[in-house]
Amino acid sequence: QSQTVVRGFNQIPDVNYFPDETFASVAKLASARAILSMAAKNEMEIHQMDIKSAYLYGKLDENENIYMKAPPGIDIGVKQGQCLKLRLALYGLKQAGRRWYMRFREIMTQLGFRRSDFDHAVFYCRNPFAIIFIHVDDMTLVTKTIDIMNRLKKGIGEIIEVVDSGEIHWLLGIEIRRDRANKSIHLSQRSYIDTILARFGFTDIKPLSIPFDPHTCLTKDLCPTTVEEIAFM
Numbered sequence: 001q002s003q004t005v006v007r008g009f010n011q012i013p014d015v016n017y018f019p020d021e022t023f024a025s026v027a028k029l030a031s032a033r034a035i036l037s038m039a040a041k042n043e044m045e046i047h048q049m050d051i052k053s054a055y056l057y058g059k060l061d062e063n064e065n066i067y068m069k070a071p072p073g074i075d076i077g078v079k080q081g082q083c084l085k086l087r088l089a090l091y092g093l094k095q096a097g098r099r100w101y102m103r104f105r106e107i108m109t110q111l112g113f114r115r116s117d118f119d120h121a122v123f124y125c126r127n128p129f130a131i132i133f134i135h136v137d138d139m140t141l142v143t144k145t146i147d148i149m150n151r152l153k154k155g156i157g158e159i160i161e162v163v164d165s166g167e168i169h170w171l172l173g174i175e176i177r178r179d180r181a182n183k184s185i186h187l188s189q190r191s192y193i194d195t196i197l198a199r200f201g202f203t204d205i206k207p208l209s210i211p212f213d214p215h216t217c218l219t220k221d222l223c224p225t226t227v228e229e230i231a232f233m
Helices: 029-041 096-110 146-157 190-199 227-232
Strands: 045-051 122-126 129-135 138-143 162-167 174-179 184-188
Touching: 029 045, 029 129, 029 138, 029 184, 045 146, 129 146, 138 146, 146 162, 174 190
Parallel strands: none
Antiparallel strands: 045 138, 045 162, 122 129, 129 138, 174 184
């Protein structure tokens, strides 16, 4: 499966895009933690969905004249000397992330959701109660009951193509373990720590209660002095 990606690094600021319009929608970690904590305490459902080819749902304005060469190896009827005018925000485009967010906001409004004034990547609905927060193309949904969750998923799936990931277990590399009996939720970055240890060859080291020898005396004389010692450190 192939995907066309534009050469966004050739775009010219204030000509092909505005530098302050290149952001992607990412919920604050504080927002995610608060929402997950509330959901666990109130025994709510927490599920996830991924949006397929999210950026392709973003539409460019009529006055945005952005052109690209025809992708090599694909015959789409473009003659010598001709180019393509973009109508959708393809991957690689500087403003693609923002254009997708604008389209997602339209979808949320269509489904009866309002955007949070404190975090623009968080959307909520009061009746029936539901919260959705996104990290670009990853969507986390919180509802009171599984019936509301299923209806919400169906409504979103009728507008855009999504992949249902079921109950939440991971969020941005953070492992999420839920204890429904105790109405608690645990976030862990053990996987990230294991990855860092493997990268630097420390997978076989033994854990200690004291991270460093308490009798070691560190002084300025121990600092690296040569280029090689600095690079090694």
